[in-house]
Amino acid sequence: MAVxxxxxxxxKKLLEHIKSETEKLEKKPCLAxxxxxxxxxSKIYVNNKKKTALSLGFESIVIELPENVSESKLIEEIEKLxxxxxxxxxxxxxxxxxxIDASKIIETIKPEKDVDCFHPSNVGKIAVNGNGFVxxxxxxxxxxxxxxxxxxxxxKNVVVVGRSNIVGRPVAMMLLNKxxxxxxxxxxxxxxxxxxxxxxxxVSAVGNPxxxxxxxxxxxxxxxxxxxxxxxxxxxxxxxxxxxxxxVASFITPVPGGVGPMTICSxxxxxxxxFKIQNNLL
Ligand code: NDP
Numbered sequence: 001m002a003v004x005x006x007x008x009x010x011x012k013k014l015l016e017h018i019k020s021e022t023e024k025l026e027k028k029p030c031l032a033x034x035x036x037x038x039x040x041x042s043k044i045y046v047n048n049k050k051k052t053a054l055s056l057g058f059e060s061i062v063i064e065l066p067e068n069v070s071e072s073k074l075i076e077e078i079e080k081l082x083x084x085x086x087x088x089x090x091x092x093x094x095x096x097x098x099x100i101d102a103s104k105i106i107e108t109i110k111p112e113k114d115v116d117c118f119h120p121s122n123v124g125k126i127a128v129n130g131n132g133f134v135x136x137x138x139x140x141x142x143x144x145x146x147x148x149x150x151x152x153x154x155x156k157n158v159v160v161v162g163r164s165n166i167v168g169r170p171v172a173m174m175l176l177n178k179x180x181x182x183x184x185x186x187x188x189x190x191x192x193x194x195x196x197x198x199x200x201x202x203v204s205a206v207g208n209p210x211x212x213x214x215x216x217x218x219x220x221x222x223x224x225x226x227x228x229x230x231x232x233x234x235x236x237x238x239x240x241x242x243x244x245x246x247x248v249a250s251f252i253t254p255v256p257g258g259v260g261p262m263t264i265c266s267x268x269x270x271x272x273x274x275f276k277i278q279n280n281l282l
Pocket of ligand 1: 138161162163164165166167168185186187188189192205206207208226227228229259260261263
């Protein structure tokens with residue numbers, strides 16, 4: 001029976017650490033978030049980010065723009081934040097309305113303030129193993145969990161299922177940087193279970209409930225479930241058939257309460273890191 005990885009507890013511990021570090025600072029880190037439109041899920045996420053930032057003693061700025069805002073107006077708002085001395089970290093909540101080019105927006109954020117670590121220059125730094133302080137939030141959260149449970153990926157056969165820019169790709173690069181042997185699978189992968197069955201560690205980021213079955217998992221494997229799907233009745237499901245897979249895995253993350261709580265925690269770690277870099281404290 002697997003050890004259940006407790007993301008809530010790890011996140012709480014790391015947030016307490018950030019709070020005590022922040023108390024010692026003369027100036028406080030400032031996180032600015034731009035939200036476009038009225039998407040209710042995005043509003044909840046932005047509100048949680050603001051609440052968490054304030055609870056740690058950070059400063060928080062939220063800029064709300066209407067759904068029909070022009071791309072040039074949004075770029076203008078980002079430029080203001082890029083140039084504001086009091087702002088250390090900038091995030092534009094995704095998804096954006098269709099008339100706005102998300103890649104262009106991500107590239108407008110000054111890389112030194114890019115708290116999501118989505119700017120191609122920051123992604124490139126991870127690709128060449130050159131960034132030591134700021135990482136995409138969900139992958140960073142996965143590594144915090146592995147560290148906390150003493151799980152090393154060095155020399156391990158790790159299979160990442162999913163290749164998105166926010167999870168699959170960056171997590172694969174970061175695993176490689178930690179000396180794992182990494183295979184990235186996706187929707188065109190033939191015979192997926194042949195890959196997953198050989199994995200010492202599986203990271204699944206697909207968004208398909210109970211997609212990873214017990215028969216696809218080697219006995220003793222570590223299973224990290226990034227997927228979150230909301231059922232009609234509001235229940236959250238992961239990618240992994242948790243009840244059955246936990247019988248064979250050595251460690252497993254639940255949904256909810258596994259990787260989920262780590263993402264916001266990583267965002268706060270990144271904000272503090274950007275603040276420290278900008279103030280020559282790192
Ligand atoms: P995307 O939809 O961008 O990517 C999904 C990936 O899964 C794609 O690479 C796709 O392949 C792959 N895929 C789809 N079907 C299959 C299949 N049958 N076999 C193998 N691979 C497949 O999603 P995200 O990466 O943004 O998110 C993935 C999941 O993680 C979602 O449930 C999301 O809600 C959750 N999530 C959770 C976070 C958290 O904080 N815990 C943060 C971010 C995301 P292809 O590239 O070929 O299309």
